[in-house]
Each structure stands twice: as structure tokens, then as C-alpha cells.
Amino acid sequence: MTELTPAFLDGAKALLGPKGWSMEADALKQAASPWRGTWPGETPFLAMPGSTDEAASLVRLCAQHRIAMVPQGGNTGLVDGGTPHGEITVSMRRMTRVRAVDTLNNSLTIEAGAPLVNAQNAADEANRLFPLSLGSEGQATIGGLISTNAGGVAVLRYGMMRDLILGLEVVLPSGEVWDGLSGLRKNNTGYDLKHLFAGAEGTLGLITAATLKLFPKVAKATAWVICKTPQDVVDLLALTRDHAGDTVTSFEIIPANAIEMVQKDVPDTRDPAPSALPWRVLVEVSMAREDQARDTLMSALSDALERGLADNAIIAESGQQAASFWHIRETIPLSKRAYGTAINHDVSVPVSAIPEFLDATEKKIHAVVSEADIVAFGHVGDGNLHYSACEPKGASDPILSNHADEITRIVHEQAMAFGGSISAEHGVGRLKRDELARIRPPAATETMRAIKAALDPLGIMNPGRVVSV
Amino acid sequence: MTELTPAFLDGAKALLGPKGWSMEADALKQAASPWRGTWPGETPFLAMPGSTDEAASLVRLCAQHRIAMVPQGGNTGLVDGGTPHGEITVSMRRMTRVRAVDTLNNSLTIEAGAPLVNAQNAADEANRLFPLSLGSEGQATIGGLISTNAGGVAVLRYGMMRDLILGLEVVLPSGEVWDGLSGLRKNNTGYDLKHLFAGAEGTLGLITAATLKLFPKVAKATAWVICKTPQDVVDLLALTRDHAGDTVTSFEIIPANAIEMVQKDVPDTRDPAPSALPWRVLVEVSMAREDQARDTLMSALSDALERGLADNAIIAESGQQAASFWHIRETIPLSKRAYGTAINHDVSVPVSAIPEFLDATEKKIHAVVSEADIVAFGHVGDGNLHYSACEPKGASDPILSNHADEITRIVHEQAMAFGGSISAEHGVGRLKRDELARIRPPAATETMRAIKAALDPLGIMNPGRVVSV
Known part of the structure; x- marks a missing residue:
């Protein structure tokens, strides 16, 4: 200490x-x-x-x-x-003020300690959308979300947190303040410092406020789709985009075993369409006009059913029904933990590589622990899977825990083998610092260390996170 | 030498x-x-x-x-x-190869020396869209566009060049290669180096290849709209987005005097709707389905006409007619030069500040040169105006040239006064290096210098551009 x-x-x-x-x-x-x-x-x-x-x-x-x-x-x-x-x-808990909302410029300036939900609400009150959305949005703060470049369920259309910032105010390790708050969409006046602080996990400076991009509000059409294989899921994404262009805002994959878990654990959940097939997709199309969104999603899904890419599909008839679909998706991380030991990973691969990645990784894990229950769910539209190996609840022998390191090694090696990442949206911290230093091209790690040393020569800003110097 | x-x-x-x-x-x-x-x-x-x-x-x-x-x-x-x-x-002229196209992952890997049009064509052949588009697209290269973080006419929806890259391959100033090519949409594994090299104008490394984001192809509806005031133009943007959400892909402002210039200079141009009112807007809505795009644009424009935000509006009946609208817009920079001396600027301000900026800046310039013809056109949806003070063709006395520095000072001071930028999309180079070092918060310039010194300690990569060390 x-x-x-x-x-x-x-x-x-x-x-x-x-x-x-x-x-x-x-x-x-x-x-x-x-x-x-x-x-x-x-x-x-x-x-x-x-x-x-x-x-x-x-x-x-x-x-x-x-x-x-x-x-x-x-x-x-x-x-x-x-x-x-x-x-x-x-x-940063005391710095939560909304400093400015500009509806014509579609921007919002807010302090770093405000929870995400405050930004969403401030946008909503101004008849605008702040699109970042994730499970912890009531607690996770703007500064933390920027520092970790958070993802969530709308990245497919709106990008990660770094894509949603226009400007930052940062206290540098010297104590000087960089006032980079700006509502400008175009500003090519040197190295892009905001993108350097975003995702730096507080190791290069302390973010105190941000100007965020706002978007027009949109109406959503939400569907629950049943698929046979991950390849069908990936092809369904391409087909949906053929029909809907880039108005596909979410495209989440849910395995059937995750639904079983959630149903056992959370009494009020109901499987919208019970099926023996192994995969579900939660797809959302967002457009200014609800009729257009619905119409577009319907035509995409009809086409998918005809082509055999989907076995069944339900379009939510109400916001409430859509919320019940999302409830299942959002409850998976909690249920998984209630269920027993889970070795969790946050990986990404190119979307095209998802089917082969899932198949090969499961085989390799089963070669180590044949009983391991694989729960791979999440943002398939971004190539980002939350990949867990779970021990069935009540298993008498904690066989999985004894193989945790080996399973993580397999998942990470597989992600890398498919050109992927072992830290898609959760970041590095202390947890993955050394593994990433091993995995990353040395030129990248050296460059990061040079930046850290140049900007925080005393090594006092969140030392030991992201890179060791 | x-x-x-x-x-x-x-x-x-x-x-x-x-x-x-x-x-x-x-x-x-x-x-x-x-x-x-x-x-x-x-x-x-x-x-x-x-x-x-x-x-x-x-x-x-x-x-x-x-x-x-x-x-x-x-x-x-x-x-x-x-x-x-x-x-x-x-x-980089010999490195022009398309290395890979992945339609399921929506990504394209291409070498830095390829002109932009090659990337557009490769995407098109794969039934995808690479959205960056600008006047010099036949000549400007991928590496240059990334290094300068180029903008263009589709930034409103798709962002700048930096927003369109997934990965980079860069030769560092040491001669080491950083292989950061990646098709991943989510990859939080340390400082985001690609965003540091993007916009660095070659001062931190030599970009040799890039993986770019592809998008679904979209159908466009294009309109030519006549407006009374810049405030009406900005309000029309908000109204159009109310109707069309973020499917508004372009929103360009054109002053009537620029149309006169173009018509005098380029014989085959025709004003689509002659009017005594001073402003035109070129607006484009892009959606997967052409009927939806047209329908949406039509409803937005009807609403605008009803509310008096627009005086007249023509929706292009064909791709050819849309191209004729765009031809006028794209010819302005060339005509302007043919016309006589023009003092050019590339500024941005928050969209909401555009009306006041235009009014105040014109007054200040006219106080210096009362005859100066102001041509302010461009990407109003991004708050980015190409702002020129022009001398009428054939003026016997080059009065404007004698006041070039003063006029530039006025335009830049005005942009800054409205929270804007004096280099919106063209970058810094040697031209604006010293002026930006004066204007920027010192903390930003110091941070940039520290980065440059850390990454290029010998000072051999494009020295003297962006920042002096």
C-alpha cells in the first residue's frame, strides 16, 4: 500500500x-x-x-x-x-453534470462520473438517441466506458464508445488540463488525442468530461429467430443486411442451452418459441418509421425462411414482447454464474470465421473436459462472442475449475488462430496485460510502452494496467 | 536538399x-x-x-x-x-494490390498506394459499398486518405476515413513493421494505434496497407432544395433527420453565386431550378430499398415545404439527374479557381452555429474588402464549410490578394470564436503547423510533441509536418 x-x-x-x-x-x-x-x-x-x-x-x-x-x-x-x-x-462519482445539449448539432457534453443511463436519458429528453447500451448501464460511467472503449448491443450500427465521442476533457499526468471538448464532427488538427485516451483505461490521463454524438431517434422492429447452425446465423446476418442495409442495429446469438439456464434460474422468463434446434438470433432493425422497419424485417425473415436459413421467426408485436426477448439475452451472464463454475472469455473473430471457430473450439475443450457445457452468446454481428465453458449446476466434482487455465488457453489460442482477439470489448487491465504482451506483435507493445513513458513519465496514472513499462 | x-x-x-x-x-x-x-x-x-x-x-x-x-x-x-x-x-504508387475481400465479414484489405476508386470498385464487385467519396478519388490513395483522415460527401452517415478502417499495416520509423491488419470490429487490446497513425500525415510511420470496413449497398434518393437562409438549411437538416433518421447520407450546401460561377465556366451545367433565393441544398437519403428512400425523402421535403423551410424541391427522377446535381457541387472548387483569385479555407463549426458564423464572418470580410464575393459551400451536415473569398473574374485591381492574410485571419478567428476548427478535413501539413501550434491548447501540442519524439526519436518520418519537435 x-x-x-x-x-x-x-x-x-x-x-x-x-x-x-x-x-x-x-x-x-x-x-x-x-x-x-x-x-x-x-x-x-x-x-x-x-x-x-x-x-x-x-x-x-x-x-x-x-x-x-x-x-x-x-x-x-x-x-x-x-x-x-x-x-x-x-x-469520479461527484462529477455527473450534463453540461450542454445541442439538438441541432446532435451533441451532448456530460461529466465523466455520470452513469450511462444519464446520458441516455438526457438524449431522450432532447428527442435524440444516445445509442450505447449494455447490461451495467445504470452503474457504468461515461468516463469508464470511454476509458475501456465499451461495446454493447448496438455496436453493429453505431460503433463502440470511441466512435460516439466528439471531444474529451482530460487531466494529464502532469496535472495540466487538456480541454478537448468539442462538438465538431471534422477536426483534423494533429494527432487524434481523444482516440488515444479512449481505451487507455486511465493510464494516460484522467477523463473528466466528454462531448458525445447524438442520433435521431428510431423505431425498432425486433425478431426472435430459430436457426440450425452458426453458418445459417452468419448467412442470415448477410441476408438481413441485403434487405435492410445498415439499419440492422443488433444481431445477437443465443444458444439453446443458455435459454434452459435462464429458464431454470429466472422464473418469469418464457422461451418465445420452444424448439429442439440449437441456436436463436435476436435481430433488431431500426428506422425512422416503424412501418418501414417492420416491413423490412418481415421481408428479410420471409426470405430467410424460404431459403431455409431460419426454421422459425417471431416478430415482436409490442415493445413489451421485444423487451421479453431482450430480457432473456440480458439475463444470460447472471444465470450462468448462478448455475455453477463458468470459465468466461470475451473474444472476437472475423464474422465469417464464427462457424469454424465455434466448431473447432468446442471440440478442443471437449477433448479436455468432455462434460463441459459450452455457452457462446453475444454480438455475432460484430464477431464478438462471450464464450464460456460451464460446469452443470450441482456437479459433485469441480472438474472444470481444475482445467480453467487450460480451457482459457484453448479459447484464446483458437481466437488468435482465426485472426481474432482475446479482448474484444472488456479491455486489458491487470488481468490480460501480460498475456497480451506475449500475444501482441512486439512492435505494438513497444509502441504502447513508448507512448506510456512519454505521456506519464512518473508512472503515476493507473500504473501496471494495459502495459507494464 | x-x-x-x-x-x-x-x-x-x-x-x-x-x-x-x-x-x-x-x-x-x-x-x-x-x-x-x-x-x-x-x-x-x-x-x-x-x-x-x-x-x-x-x-x-x-x-x-x-x-x-x-x-x-x-x-x-x-x-x-x-x-x-x-x-x-x-x-507508394507500386503497392496497389487488393489483398483480400471478405463479404461475410464486410472487410477489404488493400495496399496503401491504391487510389480510392480501386477500393470503391473492389467493394462494388463484391456487392458491397465502400462509402468514402470525394473529388480526387481517382488519384488520392488509401494510404494518403488514412494519413490525412480524409472526409468527403458521405461523412454525415459513414464518418471520416479513420472511422472506416479496421486495421493497418505500418512501417515504424525504426523500420520495424507493425502488422495491425485485422478484420475485427471489436479489439480492445491496448492503446488504439490505428487511430494514432490515421491523421498523423506520415509523421509517425509509413502506412503500407489497410483493412477497410465495407457496408451493404444502398439505393439513393437525391434532392435539390432551394432555401432562403442558412438557418432554414440547418433546420431542414434536423427535419430531414426526423423523417429519415440517420439514413441521410449527404447534406451539402451550395450558394447561388457558386452556381453562377459554375454555369459561366462549365458549359454543360444547368441550374435545376433557377431562383433568386440565395441557398441550395443537395440532400441524399440512402436505404436498402429505393422505394423507401424515395418515399422518406418525399415526406421530409413535403413537410419542409409546408413549414416554409424550403421554397422548392426537386427529387431526381433518375441516377443521371442525381449525377447532374452532384456535378454542380463537385465543379465548384475548379470553377472558383478559374474565376480568379480565391482565398480558400477549410473550417468547421458546430452545425448549430453555422448561420451565425456565416453572417458574422461575411460582415467582417466586407469591412475589409467590400467587393469580396463569399463562396461558402460544402458539408453542412458535418458543420464543415469550404469558405472562400473570391475576386470577381476580370477585376482590374487585385485588391483581394493584398488582403489574403487578413481575410484568412478573420475566417480562422471566426471559426475559433464559434468553437470551430481551422482544419476540418484537409489536415495540417506544413501550411497550418505553426498557426495550429498557436491556436491549440498548449497541453495538446505538448502531448503531440511528446508522442512524435517517442515514436520517431530520429525525426526522419515526414519531419516538420503536423508538429515541430
């Missing part, structure tokens, strides 16, 4: 004010406890700056005293990136 | 082979002559590597001998970024 001198502590307390810091045991423990209980850490000091100026003064003080800090949003990360392990914690 | 030792020359000639270099006076002169004749430079050696390996060997040799180089694509840049001024030239 970092030792804090009286000089640092006095200075920090004075500049943050009484609401801006805590050293109470409970508060420190909570700050060091990630969302899912994994990787509990420790922290000697919790800073909660109330403004960009306060954040900048704090970082300057840290630089002066060589104090390492961990920027923290909702602490919902899954790669041990935002949990302190001895460093002081800089929580 | 850089002096080249026999050791360097012998090494370079040997590794490039007889087709891979030239020292002929004509070839050297051409390599140092930018597209529009501005900023003629000089170069002692023209390298034309035929492969990534050759390019890497050349850069290694340059690093060894401390030889500065200028990467060059189609040499169509407008900010003196790709023209050698004494450095050797590394032309």
Missing part, C-alpha cells in the same frame, strides 16, 4: 474539501471492491473531486509527491483495470 | 531493385510537384517500394543513415504535407 505523507494528505484534503475525500474503512473497502467481487484490492485514500479544477489540482499534487492513482468510475470493469491495489483511488 | 552518401544510395538502389527507384530529373520534379501546383518542392531520390518488406528495409536504411523521408500517395493534399522539401520521397 502506498504510504502517504502528512504533507500529501494535508494538501489533498485541503484542495478536495470535506465532501471530496474519505479515509473511512468502509468507504475504502468499497472503493477497492469490484462489481463482481473478483480481485478485491486495497486503497489508502479515496478522492472524490467535485470539479475538473479539483481533479487537476489533485493530480498535480500526486505528481509532486509521486503518488500513484487509480481513476474509478462505476467499478464495473471485468479485467481488474479500475480497482486499486495499494494506489489512492480517484472516484 | 538532403545529401545522400554513396553508401546510402547503393544500399537503397540494391534493396529497391531497378523498378523501385528513380533519380531522373523529370521523375524527381514530378514527385516534388503537388496536385494544384502550390508549394513546389525538391527531392534528391524517389523510392517506389514494391512490397512491405522493401518499404521496411528502406526505412531501416534511412534510420541507419539518418535520412529524412516524405511518404507520398497521390500528392493531392492541400496543406503541403506530402510534398518533399529536400527529403527523399517514398512513393
Whole structure:
């Protein structure tokens, strides 16, 4: 644990004010406890700056005293990136203000500590859409989502979080503030710093606010489709896009065994169309006019049924029915955990490689643990699968846990073999830092280290995450 | 001019082979002559590597001998970024191969020296769309377009060039190759290097190939609309998006005086709907189904006419008629030059600020040169205007030229005052380097300099462009 001198502590307390810091045991423990209980850490000091100026003064003080800090949003990360392990914690929870909404420019400026849902709501109130959407949206913050370049269920059409930012305000490791807030869509005035801070997991600076892109609101048509094979699923995606162009906003794959899990675990879920076939697709088409969206989705699915790419398809008749489809999808991660041990992975491969990847990886895992239940679900439209090997609930012998490392090695090697990634949307943190340093082209890791050393020469911004220097 | 030792020359000639270099006076002169004749430079050696390996060997040799180089694509840049001024030239003209097309993954891998039209054609042959489109597409290359983060007429829907790349292959200033080619849509494995090289104008590395995003093909509905005021134009954009969502792919503003210019200069152009009102909008809605696109555009325009936001509107009845609308738009830059002196600018402001920016800037220019003819046209949907002050053809006294610096100062100060940018899509190069260093927040310029020094410590990659170190 970092030792804090009286000089640092006095200075920090004075500049943050009484609401801006805590050293109470409970508060420190909570700050060091990630969302899912994994990787509990420790922290000697919790800073909660109330403004960009306060954040900048704090970082300057840290630089002066060589104090390492961990920027923290909702602490919902899954790669041990935002949990302190001895460093002081800089929580953005007090900076949640919507600074500006510009409906003609379709932009929204909001502070980093605001949870995603605040941005969605502010957009909605202005009759606009902020499209990023994911399970933890009530807790995950704008700053954290930018720092980890979050994905979610609308990436297919709207891109990742980095694609949704127009400008950033960042406290640099020196304590200087870079005011890069901007509503401009075109601004070629040098290296694109916002894209460097986005996805850097707080290792290059502390994001304090962002200007986000807003979009026109759209009406959705949602369908639940039953398919025989992953190849049919991938072909269905191409066919749907033939009919709908890029108005296909979500295209999620759900295996039948995940539905069984969810049904056992969550009493109010109902399989919309029970079938012995192994795959479901949740597809959403979004257009300005509901009739057009529905019409387009219907024509795509008729075509798919005719061509044998789908066995059955149900278009939701109401928002409520669409929500019930999504409920199944969103409940999988929770149910999976309730179900027993699960070795989880966040991989991506080119969309075209999904069928072969699924087939080959399952075979290799079954060669190690023949009983392993494979649950591969998620954003097939982006080539991104949340790939888990699960132990059936109540299995007496924890056979899977004993092979966790081997299974992870197989999944990651397979992803790489198909030109994929072992960290599609969750990031690097401490969890995948060393494995990625091994896997990445050395030229990339060297370049990242050079950037880290150049921008944070004291090594005080979220040290040890993403790259070791 | 850089002096080249026999050791360097012998090494370079040997590794490039007889087709891979030239020292002929004509070839050297051409390599140092930018597209529009501005900023003629000089170069002692023209390298034309035929492969990534050759390019890497050349850069290694340059690093060894401390030889500065200028990467060059189609040499169509407008900010003196790709023209050698004494450095050797590394032309990518021989690396034009399409390496792979993956229709299920919607991606295309192509070498950096290929002109944009090759990527468009390769996509088209695969029944896909590569959406970037701009005037110089027959000559501007993929590598140059990425390095300058080019824009064009479809940014409103598809984004800038950086938004269209999935992966890059880059020769680093050390001569090491970073193979970051990837068809992945989600890949959070560290700092996003592709976004650092994109827009870096060749100052951080030499881009040799790229994997680009492809999109479903769409059908277009195109309209020519007549408006009274810039405020009506901006409101029309919002209204069109209310009807069409984000299927509005282009929204270009054209002033009536530009049409007069084009008509005088280019005999085969016809004003589709002569009117005394001062503004035209070229609007395009793109959807998978032509009937839907047309229907949607029609309903938006009916609404606009009813509300008085538009005075007249013509929807093109054929691709040919749509092309004739676009011809007027695309001919403006050429006509403007034929017309006489024009002081040109590439500025952006938030879309909502366009009306006030246009009004205030024109007043300030007229206070200096009351006869100046203002031609402001372009990508109003992105807040990006090509803003020119023109001298009427045949004016006996070149009054405008004498005030060029003052007019540029006014336009740039105005753009900044409205939260805008003085380099929206053309980049920095040598032309705007020092002015941007003055205008940018110092924290941004310092960060850029630190990155440049860290990644190119010898200062041999396109030195003096973007930032001075």
C-alpha cells in the first residue's frame, strides 16, 4: 500500500474539501471492491473531486509527491483495470453534470462520473438517441466506458464508445488540463488525442468530461429467430443486411442451452418459441418509421425462411414482447454464474470465421473436459462472442475449475488462430496485460510502452494496467 | 536538399531493385510537384517500394543513415504535407494490390498506394459499398486518405476515413513493421494505434496497407432544395433527420453565386431550378430499398415545404439527374479557381452555429474588402464549410490578394470564436503547423510533441509536418 505523507494528505484534503475525500474503512473497502467481487484490492485514500479544477489540482499534487492513482468510475470493469491495489483511488462519482445539449448539432457534453443511463436519458429528453447500451448501464460511467472503449448491443450500427465521442476533457499526468471538448464532427488538427485516451483505461490521463454524438431517434422492429447452425446465423446476418442495409442495429446469438439456464434460474422468463434446434438470433432493425422497419424485417425473415436459413421467426408485436426477448439475452451472464463454475472469455473473430471457430473450439475443450457445457452468446454481428465453458449446476466434482487455465488457453489460442482477439470489448487491465504482451506483435507493445513513458513519465496514472513499462 | 552518401544510395538502389527507384530529373520534379501546383518542392531520390518488406528495409536504411523521408500517395493534399522539401520521397504508387475481400465479414484489405476508386470498385464487385467519396478519388490513395483522415460527401452517415478502417499495416520509423491488419470490429487490446497513425500525415510511420470496413449497398434518393437562409438549411437538416433518421447520407450546401460561377465556366451545367433565393441544398437519403428512400425523402421535403423551410424541391427522377446535381457541387472548387483569385479555407463549426458564423464572418470580410464575393459551400451536415473569398473574374485591381492574410485571419478567428476548427478535413501539413501550434491548447501540442519524439526519436518520418519537435 502506498504510504502517504502528512504533507500529501494535508494538501489533498485541503484542495478536495470535506465532501471530496474519505479515509473511512468502509468507504475504502468499497472503493477497492469490484462489481463482481473478483480481485478485491486495497486503497489508502479515496478522492472524490467535485470539479475538473479539483481533479487537476489533485493530480498535480500526486505528481509532486509521486503518488500513484487509480481513476474509478462505476467499478464495473471485468479485467481488474479500475480497482486499486495499494494506489489512492480517484472516484469520479461527484462529477455527473450534463453540461450542454445541442439538438441541432446532435451533441451532448456530460461529466465523466455520470452513469450511462444519464446520458441516455438526457438524449431522450432532447428527442435524440444516445445509442450505447449494455447490461451495467445504470452503474457504468461515461468516463469508464470511454476509458475501456465499451461495446454493447448496438455496436453493429453505431460503433463502440470511441466512435460516439466528439471531444474529451482530460487531466494529464502532469496535472495540466487538456480541454478537448468539442462538438465538431471534422477536426483534423494533429494527432487524434481523444482516440488515444479512449481505451487507455486511465493510464494516460484522467477523463473528466466528454462531448458525445447524438442520433435521431428510431423505431425498432425486433425478431426472435430459430436457426440450425452458426453458418445459417452468419448467412442470415448477410441476408438481413441485403434487405435492410445498415439499419440492422443488433444481431445477437443465443444458444439453446443458455435459454434452459435462464429458464431454470429466472422464473418469469418464457422461451418465445420452444424448439429442439440449437441456436436463436435476436435481430433488431431500426428506422425512422416503424412501418418501414417492420416491413423490412418481415421481408428479410420471409426470405430467410424460404431459403431455409431460419426454421422459425417471431416478430415482436409490442415493445413489451421485444423487451421479453431482450430480457432473456440480458439475463444470460447472471444465470450462468448462478448455475455453477463458468470459465468466461470475451473474444472476437472475423464474422465469417464464427462457424469454424465455434466448431473447432468446442471440440478442443471437449477433448479436455468432455462434460463441459459450452455457452457462446453475444454480438455475432460484430464477431464478438462471450464464450464460456460451464460446469452443470450441482456437479459433485469441480472438474472444470481444475482445467480453467487450460480451457482459457484453448479459447484464446483458437481466437488468435482465426485472426481474432482475446479482448474484444472488456479491455486489458491487470488481468490480460501480460498475456497480451506475449500475444501482441512486439512492435505494438513497444509502441504502447513508448507512448506510456512519454505521456506519464512518473508512472503515476493507473500504473501496471494495459502495459507494464 | 538532403545529401545522400554513396553508401546510402547503393544500399537503397540494391534493396529497391531497378523498378523501385528513380533519380531522373523529370521523375524527381514530378514527385516534388503537388496536385494544384502550390508549394513546389525538391527531392534528391524517389523510392517506389514494391512490397512491405522493401518499404521496411528502406526505412531501416534511412534510420541507419539518418535520412529524412516524405511518404507520398497521390500528392493531392492541400496543406503541403506530402510534398518533399529536400527529403527523399517514398512513393507508394507500386503497392496497389487488393489483398483480400471478405463479404461475410464486410472487410477489404488493400495496399496503401491504391487510389480510392480501386477500393470503391473492389467493394462494388463484391456487392458491397465502400462509402468514402470525394473529388480526387481517382488519384488520392488509401494510404494518403488514412494519413490525412480524409472526409468527403458521405461523412454525415459513414464518418471520416479513420472511422472506416479496421486495421493497418505500418512501417515504424525504426523500420520495424507493425502488422495491425485485422478484420475485427471489436479489439480492445491496448492503446488504439490505428487511430494514432490515421491523421498523423506520415509523421509517425509509413502506412503500407489497410483493412477497410465495407457496408451493404444502398439505393439513393437525391434532392435539390432551394432555401432562403442558412438557418432554414440547418433546420431542414434536423427535419430531414426526423423523417429519415440517420439514413441521410449527404447534406451539402451550395450558394447561388457558386452556381453562377459554375454555369459561366462549365458549359454543360444547368441550374435545376433557377431562383433568386440565395441557398441550395443537395440532400441524399440512402436505404436498402429505393422505394423507401424515395418515399422518406418525399415526406421530409413535403413537410419542409409546408413549414416554409424550403421554397422548392426537386427529387431526381433518375441516377443521371442525381449525377447532374452532384456535378454542380463537385465543379465548384475548379470553377472558383478559374474565376480568379480565391482565398480558400477549410473550417468547421458546430452545425448549430453555422448561420451565425456565416453572417458574422461575411460582415467582417466586407469591412475589409467590400467587393469580396463569399463562396461558402460544402458539408453542412458535418458543420464543415469550404469558405472562400473570391475576386470577381476580370477585376482590374487585385485588391483581394493584398488582403489574403487578413481575410484568412478573420475566417480562422471566426471559426475559433464559434468553437470551430481551422482544419476540418484537409489536415495540417506544413501550411497550418505553426498557426495550429498557436491556436491549440498548449497541453495538446505538448502531448503531440511528446508522442512524435517517442515514436520517431530520429525525426526522419515526414519531419516538420503536423508538429515541430
